[in-house]
Amino acid sequence: MSSVVVDNIGELVTNDSAVGDGSTLGLLSDAAVVVEAGRISWLGSAGAAPAADRRVDVAGRAVVPGFVDSHSHLVFAGDRGAEFAARMAGIAYDGGGISTTVAATRAAGVAELRTLVAGRVAEMRAQGTTTVEIKSGYGLSVADEVNSLSVAGEFSAETTFLGAHVVPAGVDRRHYIDLVVGEMLTACAPLARWIDVFCEPASAHAFDGDESREILLAGRAAGLQLRVHGNQLAAGPGVQLAVELGAASVDHCTFLSPADIDALAGGQTVATLLPGVEFATRSPYPDARALLDAGVAVALATDCNPGTCYTSSMPLIIALAVREMGLTPAEALWAATAGSAHSLRRADIGALRVGMSADLTVLEAPSYLHLAYRPGVPIARALEIPG
Ligand SMILES: N=CN[C@@H](CCC(=O)O)C(=O)O
Numbered sequence: 001m002s003s004v005v006v007d008n009i010g011e012l013v014t015n016d017s018a019v020g021d022g023s024t025l026g027l028l029s030d031a032a033v034v035v036e037a038g039r040i041s042w043l044g045s046a047g048a049a050p051a052a053d054r055r056v057d058v059a060g061r062a063v064v065p066g067f068v069d070s071h072s073h074l075v076f077a078g079d080r081g082a083e084f085a086a087r088m089a090g091i092a093y094d095g096g097g098i099s100t101t102v103a104a105t106r107a108a109g110v111a112e113l114r115t116l117v118a119g120r121v122a123e124m125r126a127q128g129t130t131t132v133e134i135k136s137g138y139g140l141s142v143a144d145e146v147n148s149l150s151v152a153g154e155f156s157a158e159t160t161f162l163g164a165h166v167v168p169a170g171v172d173r174r175h176y177i178d179l180v181v182g183e184m185l186t187a188c189a190p191l192a193r194w195i196d197v198f199c200e201p202a203s204a205h206a207f208d209g210d211e212s213r214e215i216l217l218a219g220r221a222a223g224l225q226l227r228v229h230g231n232q233l234a235a236g237p238g239v240q241l242a243v244e245l246g247a248a249s250v251d252h253c254t255f256l257s258p259a260d261i262d263a264l265a266g267g268q269t270v271a272t273l274l275p276g277v278e279f280a281t282r283s284p285y286p287d288a289r290a291l292l293d294a295g296v297a298v299a300l301a302t303d304c305n306p307g308t309c310y311t312s313s314m315p316l317i318i319a320l321a322v323r324e325m326g327l328t329p330a331e332a333l334w335a336a337t338a339g340s341a342h343s344l345r346r347a348d349i350g351a352l353r354v355g356m357s358a359d360l361t362v363l364e365a366p367s368y369l370h371l372a373y374r375p376g377v378p379i380a381r382a383l384e385i386p387g
């Protein structure tokens with residue numbers, strides 16, 4: 001079997017406190033990583049690396065675990081730049097613009113959607129993301145949700161059925177929920193690992209607590225694991241429902257009550273924060289410090305979508321988490337890698353250890369600190385390891 005040594009790593013972030021400096025990030029300086037068949041077979045001091053068939057010299061750059069973007073809506077067509085401009089002029093986001101994207105996505109064929117998603121995934125990889133979760137949710141008919149998930153599955157194993165994104169325009173609410181938990185779920189479950197629901201109290205577009213519970217339980221009965229969009233537009237039932245049902249993740253968490261934080265601290269559900277959304281909707285940022293100080297597991301993701309946050313950049317999200325939510329640079333990097341992997345219940349990504357996937361991101365920098373220190377500068381890229 002052919003082996004590759006990635007050598008001359010100035011600073012290696014492993015996310016393994018058992019190695020290196022003993023910190024949560026498990027920092028090693030002057031390090032090397034040996035890769036065989038896509039897995040890490042050795043890592044340690046560069047001088048002690050075993051012989052390998054090929055060598056990639058990263059010339060003293062920092063290497064971090066590939067970013068895990070655990071929340072994205074990449075399967076869409078169309079553009080909502082004008083909606084963004086209106087929001088910057090003071091119009092609040094309420095989810096109503098989703099119907100614009102649904103119309104454009106339905107009008108696009110599978111081939112066009114495939115091309116669009118391929119471009120977005122390539123854009124993410126060029127910025128250091130090595131795993132991306134991809135949701136449906138802009139089809140909202142049986143055929144269009146199936147098409148969206150089929151395309152998503154060509155690019156990721158982390159596919160999420162989000163038929164319960166909004167009630168489509170002109171469709172009776174109860175009729176649509178029956179479709180989501182019935183024929184649509186039956187058709188989509190074989191194409192997805194996860195089910196998600198946009199849960200908001202008293203929203204014209206999203207689903208309330210009882211509706212969300214019904215949809216999530218139906219998804220679980222169909223073999224899907226649970227994720228929730230919760231507490232994005234207002235405080236509400238999303239977070240506590242997610243914890244009660246043992247969802248892997250509740251995402252947004254923009255408006256949290258003390259009881260929400262207590263529930264998260266006592267449960268198994270990761271709080272996935274999406275600060276690009278607050279940035280692009282002029283909303284208050286979630287109280288990340290309160291979550292971390294309460295011992296809640298926190299992840300970071302882009303939420304890349306055409307409405308609330310059209311960025312594919314995990315480095316931007318890390319910079320926002322540090323500057324706007326008070327995470328330390330180390331907490332932010334951990335949340336964007338190990339934290340997000342945990343939110344996907346994946347033990348093979350998000351850290352660099354022997355046996356784990358060799359998802360390495362190289363930085364045009366001597367230290368991971370530059371991810372937040374140099375916002376907007378394209379310093380991160382997923383490392384291509386020669387086969
Ligand atoms: N809130 C629900 N869904 C997306 C936005 C969808 C859109 O506006 O197109 C989100 O995560 O913010």
Ligand SMILES: [Zn+2]
Pocket residue numbers: 071072073229303305
């Ligand atoms: Zn989302």
